[in-house]
Amino acid sequence: MNPGEIQAMIQTLHESLLEQKSLILNKSYEFRQEQCNRAPVSDESEAASGNLEDSISIHLHERDRRTLYQIERALGKIADGTYGQCEACAYPIGPRRLQVHPFSTLCVSCMEEQESHPRQ
Ligand SMILES: [Zn+2]
Numbered sequence: 647m648n649p650g651e652i653q654a655m656i657q658t659l660h661e662s663l664l665e666q667k668s669l670i671l672n673k674s675y676e677f678r679q680e681q682c683n684r685a686p687v688s689d690e691s692e693a694a695s696g697n698l699e700d701s702i703s704i705h706l707h708e709r710d711r712r713t714l715y716q717i718e719r720a721l722g723k724i725a726d727g728t729y730g731q732c733e734a735c736a737y738p739i740g741p742r743r744l745q746v747h748p749f750s751t752l753c754v755s756c757m758e759e760q761e762s763h764p765r766q
Contacts, residue, residue, distance in 0.1 A: 659724070677707060716749040733751045735755075735756055
């Protein structure tokens with residue numbers, strides 16, 4: 647891939663990140679609306695037990711929150727021109743890896759290094 651192609655790839659990614667971001671924001675907005683429309687639960691123990699459907703919603707919500715954080719981080723990197731740079735060694739992560747894992751912050755060798763020496 648030449649620099650122009652990488653630039654185009656980042657541009658495409660930027661658009662898709664913005665789209666994903668608005669999808670999640672819309673979804674969480676609908677989620678909140680739904681919560682508001684539900685009859686208020688007066689009994690606290692009833693609220694705590696919940697049901698399966700509720701726990702799935704909360705789980706999705708939590709996952710969306712993490713995704714949103716990753717999207718914001720990637721958008722920030724795109725904005726300041728550091729997107730695609732390894733956070734550990736500052737070498738390019740590589741367009742192929744970024745296409746598969748757009749939220750990668752480490753190159754393959756740094757990631758392997760980190761996985762083989764956890765918390766060091
Ligand atoms: Zn690296």
